[in-house]
Amino acid sequence: MSDLQTVLDGRWADVRNDVRAQMGELKLTPDPDASTEQYRAEIADAVRTLARSRRPHQGFDPAYGGDGDVGGVVAAFQMLGHGDLSLLVKAGVQWGLFGGALAALGTQRHHDAYLRDMMDGTLLGCFAMTETGHGSDVQHLRTTATYDADAGEFVIHTPEPGARKDYIGGAARDATMAAVFAQLVTRGPDEVSQTHGVHCFLVPIRTADGDAQPGVTISDCGVKAGLNGVDNGRLVFDSVRVPREALLNRYADVSPDGTYSSDITNETRRFFTMLGTLVRGRISVAGGAASAAEKALTLATRYGATRRQFSNPATGEEVVVLDYLVHQRKLLPAIATSYALHFAQNDLVGQMHELQKPGAVPDEERQRDLETRAAGIKAIGTWHATRTIQMCREACGGAGYLAENLLPALKADTDVFTTFEGDNTVLLQLVAKTLLSDYGRRVGQLDLRGKVRFGADLVAGTVLEKTGARSVLHRGDVRSRDYQRWLLAQREEHLIASGAQRMRKALAPGADQFAIFNGAQDHLLAAARAHVDRIVFDAFAAVADQHPLLDRVLALHGLSVIEGDRAWSVEHGYLTAARTKTVAKAINALCGELRPHARELVDGFGIPQNWLDCPLLDGERTQTSPADGQHADTLTAVG
Amino acid sequence: MSDLQTVLDGRWADVRNDVRAQMGELKLTPDPDASTEQYRAEIADAVRTLARSRRPHQGFDPAYGGDGDVGGVVAAFQMLGHGDLSLLVKAGVQWGLFGGALAALGTQRHHDAYLRDMMDGTLLGCFAMTETGHGSDVQHLRTTATYDADAGEFVIHTPEPGARKDYIGGAARDATMAAVFAQLVTRGPDEVSQTHGVHCFLVPIRTADGDAQPGVTISDCGVKAGLNGVDNGRLVFDSVRVPREALLNRYADVSPDGTYSSDITNETRRFFTMLGTLVRGRISVAGGAASAAEKALTLATRYGATRRQFSNPATGEEVVVLDYLVHQRKLLPAIATSYALHFAQNDLVGQMHELQKPGAVPDEERQRDLETRAAGIKAIGTWHATRTIQMCREACGGAGYLAENLLPALKADTDVFTTFEGDNTVLLQLVAKTLLSDYGRRVGQLDLRGKVRFGADLVAGTVLEKTGARSVLHRGDVRSRDYQRWLLAQREEHLIASGAQRMRKALAPGADQFAIFNGAQDHLLAAARAHVDRIVFDAFAAVADQHPLLDRVLALHGLSVIEGDRAWSVEHGYLTAARTKTVAKAINALCGELRPHARELVDGFGIPQNWLDCPLLDGERTQTSPADGQHADTLTAVG
Incomplete structure (x- = not known):
């Protein structure tokens, strides 16, 4: 191992070396002429292989069989970027986005029910945040989750075409559950609706047979510029009902009678707190x-x-x-x-x-x-x-x-x-x-003296700039x-x-x-x-x-x-x-x-x-001219 | 038609409008999930459609059924770039590179034999210049064409792996003939070899059945980052014999006895003259x-x-x-x-x-x-x-x-x-x-006075630069x-x-x-x-x-x-x-x-x-907010 590698590997060098040893053996270069379906299937298999290695478990709570090595799992994930990027993204969706939402926004009831299956990859999820009409401005996405106190259920609904969930990795083929971000709506006793901002809900989207759940319309984003091992899709919800407990309620909850509560009263602050955990x-x-x-x-x-x-x-x-x-x-x-x-x-x-x-x-x-x-x-x-x-x-x-x-x-x-x-x-x-x-x-x-000095600095700055004298400050x-x-x-x-x-x-x-x-x-x-x-x-x-x-x-x-x-x-x-x-x-x-x-x-x-082998580097084997090092040394003398 | 379009269209506006009318109707958006073979077949068909339009004929000699509208054909070609780029490149290989070499480097014997078929697309060609080891430095490519005076033939040969012709559009699937660039070698009466630099030869590479010609090894470059409707391939020649007349002899020739002649005596100048015609x-x-x-x-x-x-x-x-x-x-x-x-x-x-x-x-x-x-x-x-x-x-x-x-x-x-x-x-x-x-x-x-003034200008320039005074020359x-x-x-x-x-x-x-x-x-x-x-x-x-x-x-x-x-x-x-x-x-x-x-x-x-239709522009139909123009005018007032 070179010294440079040690410095670059840093704190999680051991994890990185483990990944190199284990994953480096995998031939992660897909056939470029494979069909989209073949490539997706291959990546889905690789995700299962990854799950079996229990490497993704590293990042989760030891109480549920994880290792609690949050940094290590991200370092390991980064190493996948030296291999196949579709696997990296597919793994990122499962354990980073879906698993991350489940772990960070959910509470014990969600962890007990799903955390192990999610880690093991027996429950495949997706992260349904982005909408066709709202990508960057997530705070204003338009899917609704309206609480029905009589039934004790949330009704997840796509009110207009722009509120369709879009580009959702895992949605088109593999995921059976989605972490759906939606505007949480409750109705007061006067039947007036109240909106509490964006919250996250666990919504089953596929049956065990792989069919779409009733009320869920799934479509495929089709071929993309790249990452075609990832099955990006679209989700439309037609008044899909989920139990009250589907709300990931770490930062806010709705009681059976429909009363909304949260320790963070400011809606925007609450939203950014939830987002920050991700x-x-x-x-x-x-x-x-x-x-x-x-x-x-x-x-x-x-x-x-x-x-x-x-x-x-x-x-x-x-x-x-x-x-x-x-x-x-x-x-x-x-x-x-x-x-x-x-x-x-x-x-x-x-x-x-x-x-x-x-x-x-x-x-x-x-x-x-x-x-x-x-x-x-x-x-x-x-x-x-x-x-x-x-x-x-x-x-x-x-x-x-x-x-x-x-x-x-x-x-x-x-x-x-x-x-x-x-x-x-x-x-x-x-x-x-x-x-x-x-x-x-x-x-x-x-304080006042500081403010005066600060003002003077700004004036002085302008003077320095005009005279070009700043550059003599440091030579x-x-x-x-x-x-x-x-x-x-x-x-x-x-x-x-x-x-x-x-x-x-x-x-x-x-x-x-x-x-x-x-x-x-x-x-x-x-x-x-x-x-x-x-x-x-x-x-x-x-x-x-x-x-x-x-x-x-x-x-x-x-x-x-x-x-x-x-x-x-x-x-x-x-x-x-x-x-x-x-x-x-x-x-x-x-x-x-x-x-x-x-x-x-x-x-x-x-x-x-093994992840670098390609005809481009064949020249390294056939090189007959002066050794690279020698030649370069001559150049240095010139340089 | 907008006025701006008229200015942009310029001299060949009529040609461009013809292309818009004719080609705009073609649905040139291939299925992104088609296999490479399907896409190649589709583009090969489109090339035939293009040939039937007789648009490629525009650029060639009227004596052979062309229109002699050299500029028009390039303007028309440019329009294809608004459609499908694989078609553009495939057409460019056929009528621009292969056809161009035939027309510009060949003489009547080649024109009589091939120009019409090339224009009609019944003779599909490729342009075999680049080698694995030499892309930019074409002058030093290594394929040889050695004249055998006894047989009256050139022997086309790939002497080493780096001399393999590479990335050749059309070679992998469709072309039956290649314009091959090779170092022309003759042997004097003393049997000493003489090299005359790079020249171009017409070499059949496929039989009518589509098989490789004897001595020609064809392989496929496979999937590329893009342009997958173009069948790029590799050619290796194992002492392939072509008649003396296969030399495109506009700028140089070899007589039956093996005497080399050219009006341009300097080898480098001759090379760049030939290249310049392309x-x-x-x-x-x-x-x-x-x-x-x-x-x-x-x-x-x-x-x-x-x-x-x-x-x-x-x-x-x-x-x-x-x-x-x-x-x-x-x-x-x-x-x-x-x-x-x-x-x-x-x-x-x-x-x-x-x-x-x-x-x-x-x-x-x-x-x-x-x-x-x-x-x-x-x-x-x-x-x-x-x-x-x-x-x-x-x-x-x-x-x-x-x-x-x-x-x-x-x-x-x-x-x-x-x-x-x-x-x-x-x-x-x-x-x-x-x-x-x-x-x-x-x-x-x-003259002397000019040189003195020139020297003074350079000195003055340095002075101006040092004082930053150049900038006051023009305000x-x-x-x-x-x-x-x-x-x-x-x-x-x-x-x-x-x-x-x-x-x-x-x-x-x-x-x-x-x-x-x-x-x-x-x-x-x-x-x-x-x-x-x-x-x-x-x-x-x-x-x-x-x-x-x-x-x-x-x-x-x-x-x-x-x-x-x-x-x-x-x-x-x-x-x-x-x-x-x-x-x-x-x-x-x-x-x-x-x-x-x-x-x-x-x-x-x-x-x-028709070439722009895609879901990305669906928003244009559903727009309900203030008209774009109005909104923008408000901004201008601000700007």
């Missing part, structure tokens, strides 16, 4: 995306280290494509950023584990911080994956377009990650909202960790503070809040991104001394982020025009320095060879 | 990519104009997503750039038509310019398509991921466009090379066409001149040419991109007064390009940090101004409704 799904998607990007980078880097094209005029010998600067420029910064996101993911999983492990004490503030981080890292990480896998495909030319070389499936399967479990743009807006309200609180808590080497951290933190602070100033206008009487928010939307997204960039950088910095290569990998990641938004830094006086030119030069130099270690860097991801 | 393929790919991006934008824009999500706090009404600034920011600049590329494509096709129409006088300089433009626009246009289709998919959320909503196929099918018909990175390097050598000639032709409104043109032209000139300076070092005795070239590679790519950006802008500017909206669409396109590379402009003193901030504001304002016209803009692409 943060594991979002964290898992971020992990799956990270793994997929790592696999694509491993394939493209190993191919690029053997593929030759065009001759060096001096030697007449064909050049290994990874020795071209533009090829390095494509792959190496992406590897560096994958490292950074991997470490940020490890932090996130650790943080989640501490909050959700058996016996953990609820901590509202830390829970909120976890949700914000999860949203931000999911957005930045899934966009990184989409962009990186695309780049890797292109870096492998025509070979990268063939299904046999695995990149097409990686690309197609992960594409939807940017918009499911929260649309990335919407998630970054949530992050920005939290940042701004935290900032408001911080400013609000200042470190652009490669230094300290300097990069300073620049990323300044950018974050600046964007949040100025964003807060813009949004303050919305508080004025008669202000058109929508117009003010809408006009500042791009600013808010930039603030959120800057925040995520900074925490990802910090996560990497915290481990960067654990291996001699990591310092330079971190520097390359930091410089890539800085280069990507360098215009902003110049516009706001944090970088001079002259200095920003040195950023590109430093990136080129680091690419040259890391080139000889490219293979070592991707090997650090620790992907079982 | 420029139509590259232009066609650029056109197909443009159409695919337009279709994606039409779908996403029409969806965004009806889809609502989240409420306006003031009105309580759900907001149409296209009224959000960030949504406009995604779609409208991409629409503007699609307009720009569409006009650049029209220019390119017109230029090609003038050079290739029957009776056209060969003009080496204009041919070279055409090839450079084609390479540049193909690279920039296909990257735009990949990025834009991805963005459109995300802008449609989960719905955009379903095959039924057409975006997945657009994305998967066009992905390979960035690396086939020339890898984009390699193409931009070719563009840069031409720009630099043109620049060198220009400087070389200066127009950032929205003005004149200002944008100035900035784009300055950027182009600057990058070419400074690139030439860097490359001059390679001329020094003992210089490590590879290291110098490699170190400047990113600079050269930037120069090529700047050049393409400027010619695309000019192509749009030439027609921007033909419709009242186009001025603002051009401004939005120009500003997007400027924003994308604004860091460079600041670094080199063409924009001040303060001024570049106004660029983002101007883009936001233009997005607001063009929002009410979004539908009109995408309707201008003129895509037959």
Whole structure:
């Protein structure tokens, strides 16, 4: 095992190695010409195999036969992203979304009845949240669950076509039960309806024979861009009755006579509390995306280290494509950023584990911080994956377009990650909202002297910006960790503070809040991104001394982020025009320095060879020219 | 017909309308769950339908039953990109690549024998250029065609696994003949072999029964990321004999006794002359990519104009997503750039038509310019398509991921466009090379006084850059066409001149040419991109007064390009940090101004409704809220 792998594996290294040993033997590369039904059947089988391994049990309550290793199960799940993404998503639906709702929103009556069967995979469920008309704005979905006190039942109903449950993984073929999110309605003694917001209900959707339950109409979403081993479907409910106990009642309940009760009186707060318990799904998607990007980078880097094209005029010998600067420029910064996101993911999983492990004490503030981080890292990480896998495909030319070389499936399967479990743009807006309200609180808590100083700082900031003098505040080497951290933190602070100033206008009487928010939307997204960039950088910095290569990998990641938004830094006086030119030069130099270690860097991801075998890498066996390492060393001398 | 459509359709509007009328009726949306074989069969049928329409005949010599309308046939081909991309590529292989090689590299003996059958589609061919080991560096492919004077035959041979012909469209299933590119070898009277570089040969690969010809091994590339209606395959030749006349001998010939002759004595020049005649393929790919991006934008824009999500706090009404600034920011600049590329494509096709129409006088300089433009626009246009289709998919959320909503196929099918018909990175390097050598000639032709002035300009440039004073040279409104043109032209000139300076070092005795070239590679790519950006802008500017909206669409396109590379402009003193901030504001304002016209803009692409029908657009029928136009007008007042 390489040292890099140890650092990357982090706290749950043992779990990861177990998955590598056990799952690496599975041939998880489906026949690309299989029919949708064949592929779905194959993945359903793999889910059963996974259940038998009892690995999914890790994350659940020991009282029901689980291991309570919340972080371990997410780390194990992430490893599946090195294999087949349909299995990852199908498993995520069963044990993450359906199982997660059951465990976190249900109470003992639900756990006693279903938790073991769910863990064992003998009860297959689905997670019916999204509706055709409401994906991002879940709070306003329109399915209703109306309590009928006479019968002691909830009536689950789809009132209009837009309220149809849509894209529901597991619904089209396998799931027998759905965790249905619906507006809970009760009727008072005066027969007036009262709505209490979105709650979750367990609704049987299929009989043991696989037929739809009476009143439930199931249809199939059909072929998708990818993830075709997952049976996404649609559910329409025509006054389907379920017992009162079907309500997952951890945060709210309805008594037999129809009285609604909850410890959380504010409806919006209640909604977000319930949603917050499901943060594991979002964290898992971020992990799956990270793994997929790592696999694509491993394939493209190993191919690029053997593929030759065009001759060096001096030697007449064909050049290994990874020795071209533009090829390095494509792959190496992406590897560096994958490292950074991997470490940020490890932090996130650790943080989640501490909050959700058996016996953990609820901590509202830390829970909120976890949700914000999860949203931000999911957005930045899934966009990184989409962009990186695309780049890797292109870096492998025509070979990268063939299904046999695995990149097409990686690309197609992960594409939807940017918009499911929260649309990335919407998630970054949530992050920005939290940042701004935290900032408001911080400013609000200042005493009078603090407020005066704060105001003066803002004025001084404007002066510094106008004169470009900010850039002289810090003159470190652009490669230094300290300097990069300073620049990323300044950018974050600046964007949040100025964003807060813009949004303050919305508080004025008669202000058109929508117009003010809408006009500042791009600013808010930039603030959120800057925040995520900074925490990802910090996560990497915290481990960067654990291996001699990591310092330079971190520097390359930091410089890539800085280069990507360098215009902003110049516009706001944090970088001079002259200095920003040195950023590109430093990136080129680091690419040259890391080139000889490219293979070592991707090997650090620790992907079982069996999941990488494809004709694309045949060149590794037939290579006869100078050893890769030697050749690269020569280049370093030049670089 | 909208006025915008007339401007976009340009010179071949009649051809385009014919295609719309005829082909728009075809249901070209294949069953996404069809097997590869079914899909291939369906596309093969569509190719026959196309042949019967005699539309492909348009591009060929009237002496053989064609119409000689070279530009028209490319415009018609481009329209297929609004339909099914597999059909587009399959047709492109038959009439563009195979037919193009036959027509342009062959002589009367080949035309008499095959041209009519090829046009009619009774002779199906393929274009066997790319090899497993050589895609971009075609000049060094390794298949050999050795002349055997005793038999009067060429022996076509695959000497090593890397010389296998790969990714050949049509090879796996349908083609009976291949245009094979191979190193032509003759033996002198002393039996010493002489190699004359790459030439093209007509080689039968299948019998009438569909079996492989003796000595030819055909295999299947299998499932690909997309374009699965095209049967890509591999060809290995084991000393396959073809008659001497199989050489397409327009530019070179071998006499019966084995004497090689060509009017072009330089081997490299001969190779590029032959390759240059095939420029139509590259232009066609650029056109197909443009159409695919337009279709994606039409779908996403029409969806965004009806889809609502989240409420306006003031009105309580759900907001149409296209009224959000960030949504406009995604779609409208991409629409503007699609307009720009569409006009650049029209220019390119017109230029090609003038050079290739029957009776056209060969003009080496204009041919070279055409090839450079084609390479540049193909690279920039296909990257735009990949990025834009991805963005459109995300802008449609989960719905955009379903095959039924057409975006997945657009994305998967066009992905390979960035690396086939020339890898984009390699193409931009070719563009840069031409720009630099043109620049060198220009400087070389200066008289002494000119050279002194030129040297002084470079010195002055450095001074201007250091003081940031360049930006005061031109102080127009950032929205003005004149200002944008100035900035784009300055950027182009600057990058070419400074690139030439860097490359001059390679001329020094003992210089490590590879290291110098490699170190400047990113600079050269930037120069090529700047050049393409400027010619695309000019192509749009030439027609921007033909419709009242186009001025603002051009401004939005120009500003997007400027924003994308604004860091460079600041670094080199063409924009001040303060001024570049106004660029983002101007883009936001233009997005607001063009929002009410979004539908009109995408309707201008003129895509037959039948090719757009999908559940994604169902919302257009059920819309009950305030009319889109009204709503948008309100926003404009705000914007």
